[in-house]
Amino acid sequence: MPQLLVSRRRALAAAACAFLVTPSAFATNAAAWADKPIHLVVTGPAGGSADVFARLVGDALATQSGQTVVVENRPGAGGAIALKYMLSQPADGLTLVVCASNVLTEVPLVLKGGFDPLKDVKPVAALAKGTSVLVGSPTLPASDVKGLVAYLKGKPGQFGFASYSPGTSSQYAGLMFSKEAGLDLQHVPYPGSPPALVDVMSGRIPVMFDGLTTSKGLIDSGKLKVFGVASKSRSPQLPNVPTMTELGYPNLVFGNWMGVVASSKMAPELVQKIHAALAHIGASPALKQRLLANGFDPIEDQPVDKLGQAVREEYERNAGIVKTYDIKLN
Template sequence: MKRRGLLASAVLLAPLAVKAQTTYPTKPVRLMVGANAGGGTDIVARMLADKFAEQLKGTFLVENKPGASNTIAADLTAKAPADGHTLLVATNTGQAIAPHLLKLSFDPIKDLTPIGLVVSVPNVLVVGASVPVNSVQELIAQMKAKPGEFKYGSSGVGSTQHIAGEAFDMAAGVKGVHVPYKGSAQAHLDIIAGNVQMMFDTTSSAMGQIKAGKFKALAVTSDRRSSELPDVPTLIEAGLPGFDMATWYAVYVTAGSPPDVVARLQAELARAVALSDVQAKLRGLGGEPGNMSVEQFARFNAQEYERFGRLIRDANIKPD
C-alpha cells in the first residue's frame, strides 16, 4: 500500500489514555537523537520531549549522539535497559537505509519497538538558479545529452538525498555524479556557486534557498504535492511512475520494554501529534503530520526497511 493510502485512511486510533500497571516514568527518560542539535530530528525530539513532560508529568531529556548515519543513537537505544526509559527519535536514514550499508551490532527491526510516526517530509528536486533547465523533462534531456556532467549533492552516503538521487537515475535512465557532504548546508553553498548542479533535499532544508531564488524547484519526490510548494509537480506527475521518496521521523523504544509502558507511550505520542500547535510546527517543517495507527506504522516500518534494501542492492550502492 502506498504511503498516501496509509496516511489518508488511517486515524489516530491509539487511545488517548492508557492506564499503566505501574507508574511511568519512574526516572528521567532519555530521547536519543542520531544527529546534531538544531537539525530536523533534534527539533522534533525537543518538541516531543516538552509534550511528553507535560502529559506524563516526568523528565524527558534529549541526548544528541550523531555519527554513523544516525545509528549510534539507535545502537544505544537497542542496548539500553528494556524499561521504556530510553527512546529513539529517528529517521529512515538510520532505520531503513544505513542498516543495509553498515555492519551494525543490533537489528533495527528486532531490537527496537516502533512507537509511532511523527511526520513525513517530502524531498524536493532542486537545481541551481544558473542551471538552464526549468522542468524535470528538460533536466533529463540535458543529463542524457551530457552524461557525467551533472552532479548532485547530498548530506552523505546513505542519506535519503543520496538514495533519491540513485532512484532518479534508475527511473530516468540517466547517470548523475554523487557528491556527498557532511550536511545539506555545505551542499547548498556549492550549488549556489555552480560547482554542483542539483540536489534532492528536504523541503524544510531547501525552502529558504527556493524562496530566495537561489534554487529552482523542479519536483517533489513524494506521491503527492507538498502544501509548502503547491505549484511544484511530483516526479510521478513529471513522468516517473511510482517515484515516492520522503524523509520520515518516528519514535522507537528498546525492544522488550513492558507492554503497558509501550502502550502508554504509543497513546501519548498519538495525543501529542494531534495537538494543534504540534501540527502547526510539523507543517512548518514542510511535512505532513503522522496519522497512522500503531499497527499501520509497524507494517510501514518493516516495508520501508525492505524497500530501501532493494533500492540499495539494485543501485549497487556501497559505503565509502
C-alpha cells in the first residue's frame, strides 16, 4: 500500500528550505495532541487531489510539530474504505482522514458506504478549496462551450463524459451539463482523476468535470482544453476562463473544501486541539503558497461547529440535485 513516511529528519530539512517557522504555540498544541506517529489516511489514489493535499499538509504538520506523520492511501468506494478504516481505529487523534468534503456531502447520496456522514464523522478543519473545471481533449475541434455543445450534438449517442468517481460532483456536474445542454452523454466513472484524465487527453472520452488541482498542469501544457469553471466566480488561477454561470449554466456550481475529518466519537476537547493545530498550519504563508502552486485556493479558518453546519447544508443541497436530476449509481 503506497505510503509516505515524513520523518523527523525530513521534517527538519523541509523546515530549512520551505517553512522556516518557529513552533511557538503550535508546539504546545501538537505535544498535547500526539506523542506517537500521526496517520493521515487519504480517500483517493496516489496522484489525486486528496493525495496531493495530504502530502502538503503532512509535510507542514511534521515540520511544525516535529512529530512523525504517515500519509497512507486507502482509495475506493467513494472514500468509504478510508473512512471506515478510520472509524475502526481508536478515536485518539492518531488516525485521521484527509479528504475533499464530497466524500461526506455527495458520494453517500448515491453510494452507500456503511457509515452515516452526518453522524459518524466530524469535520475537524478545512484548509483549502478545490475548484471544478470542465476540461476536454485537445483533439476536440471546439474552443468554447457553445462550440463544444454543437459538436457533441452533431454526433448523438457517440460520446460520454468521465468522472473521477461515481456519486461525486464530477458525475453530478457531467449529468447536469448533459441534460441542460440537451446532450445524451453517458457517464463513464473512473477510480480517481489520473486514469480518467489519461482517457480524456487521448480523446477516448471527450470531456470531464475535474478538480483544478489535477488538471491545472495539463491545461497549462496544452494537454487539456478548459471550457469553464464550475464556481460562482472566476478562479484567480484561470482568470480568463469564464464560469459556467456566465456561459448560461447557473446550476453548475461545484467546489469542495479539502481538509481533515475524524470520528464523531472523538472527545470535543481533542477535536479542538487538532483543529487549532491545523488552523495554525493553514495560516502559514509558505503552505498557502504551496497550495496555490498545486491548484488549491487557501481559505479562511472555520470553527468546527460552523464547518459541521456547512457540511449538513451542502449534503441537503446535493440531495435535492440527486432527486431533481434522478442521479443514480451506474
